[in-house]
Amino acid sequence: MARHGMLRARPHELLPGTLRVISVRMNYLPPNASFASTLKNPNLGYISRYALGRDYHKLLRQRLKKLGEMIQDAYGEFSFRPFVDSAPIMERPLAAKAGLGWVGKHSLILNHDSGSWFFLGELLVDIPLPIDAPQEEQCGRCVACMTTCPTNAIIEPYVVDANRCISYLTIELEGSIPEELRPLMGNRIYGCDDCQMICPWNRFSQITDETDFHPRSALHATDLQTLFSWSEEKFLRITEGSPIRRIGYSRWLRNIAVALGNAPYQEAVIIALRSKLGHSPLLDEHIEWAIEQQLKHRADHTIEVQTSQQKRLIRAVEKGLPRDA
Numbered sequence: 001m002a003r004h005g006m007l008r009a010r011p012h013e014l015l016p017g018t019l020r021v022i023s024v025r026m027n028y029l030p031p032n033a034s035f036a037s038t039l040k041n042p043n044l045g046y047i048s049r050y051a052l053g054r055d056y057h058k059l060l061r062q063r064l065k066k067l068g069e070m071i072q073d074a075y076g077e078f079s080f081r082p083f084v085d086s087a088p089i090m091e092r093p094l095a096a097k098a099g100l101g102w103v104g105k106h107s108l109i110l111n112h113d114s115g116s117w118f119f120l121g122e123l124l125v126d127i128p129l130p131i132d133a134p135q136e137e138q139c140g141r142c143v144a145c146m147t148t149c150p151t152n153a154i155i156e157p158y159v160v161d162a163n164r165c166i167s168y169l170t171i172e173l174e175g176s177i178p179e180e181l182r183p184l185m186g187n188r189i190y191g192c193d194d195c196q197m198i199c200p201w202n203r204f205s206q207i208t209d210e211t212d213f214h215p216r217s218a219l220h221a222t223d224l225q226t227l228f229s230w231s232e233e234k235f236l237r238i239t240e241g242s243p244i245r246r247i248g249y250s251r252w253l254r255n256i257a258v259a260l261g262n263a264p265y266q267e268a269v270i271i272a273l274r275s276k277l278g279h280s281p282l283l284d285e286h287i288e289w290a291i292e293q294q295l296k297h298r299a300d301h302t303i304e305v306q307t308s309q310q311k312r313l314i315r316a317v318e319k320g321l322p323r324d325a
């Protein structure tokens with residue numbers, strides 16, 4: 001954000017002459033999301049539902065380009081430029097202004113017909129299209145996302161402290177994950193969906209029509225030990241075309257090491273953790289922490305591996321609020 005400065009607020013600097021931004025959304029919730037069963041089992045790896053299939057950037061950009069060409073066919077020549085998370089654009093405020101939904105207290109766009117399981121994209125155009133009306137904010141007095149967040153990252157309505165958010169910690173953060181947050185991450189190894197999962201508006205979410213976003217079997221509800229055993233070559237092969245690939249093998253192992261530290265005690269887990277020692281100082285530090293946790297679980301006979309927030313969330317999802325697709 002610092003690098004791009006005010007460019008975010010000035011789309012005309014990305015496409016000279018920009019007069020309108022067409023904001024679009026594409027559903028990504030797969031038909032077999034199985035939130036509760038994956039989160040409930042601490043031996044499985046939970047991956048954010050947007051990342052179980054193919055990376056969305058290319059697909060959505062191609063569709064936006066096609067949309068621009070279709071408008072050109074109908075309207076005549078004009079300039080347009082598609083963006084999907086690829087340039088400094090304030091996509092959520094723009095989507096809210098365009099009537100795609102309102103910004104929920106978890107800071108994501110939320111729609112009363114479709115919940116929040118969708119990607120956003122923008123088409124900048126230099127033609128004076130009519131302007132849509134925004135949707136009314138409908139969070140009301142609900143604070144479910146704030147009280148459910150496992151790391152208390154939503155520090156006030158509409159404000160997420162990225163340094164505490166599991167999505168940031170598992171995807172963006174390159175270095176060491178703060179120790180005090182590791183036990184709260186549970187089995188989430190790439191992203192986190194809790195604040196969306198608990199949101200009552202997601203009862204109205206739509207299952208995606210895009211088979212590209214359907215889960216790859218090797219990534220969906222897979223045993224943590226199996227995921228941790230992959231070689232780098234296997235990681236690269238399985239994550240080809242997937243957003244997960246961009247975190248690289250070291251961060252992938254780092255995240256799984258934390259989840260293995262949070263899993264119930266098993267001698268096999270300790271053996272698996274030790275087998276990856278020596279890969280990198282960053283990973284070694286997380287493995288040593290995870291082994292310590294495992295030994296603590298053994299000493300305490302700890303079987304309690306879920307936080308109260310997580311238990312509440314699982315109960316709510318199992319009751320069908322919101323839908324466990």
Ligand code: SF4
Pocket residue numbers: 106148149150151152153154160164165166167191192193194195196
């Ligand atoms: S993604 Fe997870 S950690 Fe981040 S704000 Fe939402 S519930 Fe909290």
Ligand code: SF4
Pocket residue numbers: 104105106110138139140142143144145146195198199200201
């Ligand atoms: S859980 Fe409640 S407060 Fe949070 S975004 Fe959904 S409706 Fe708004």
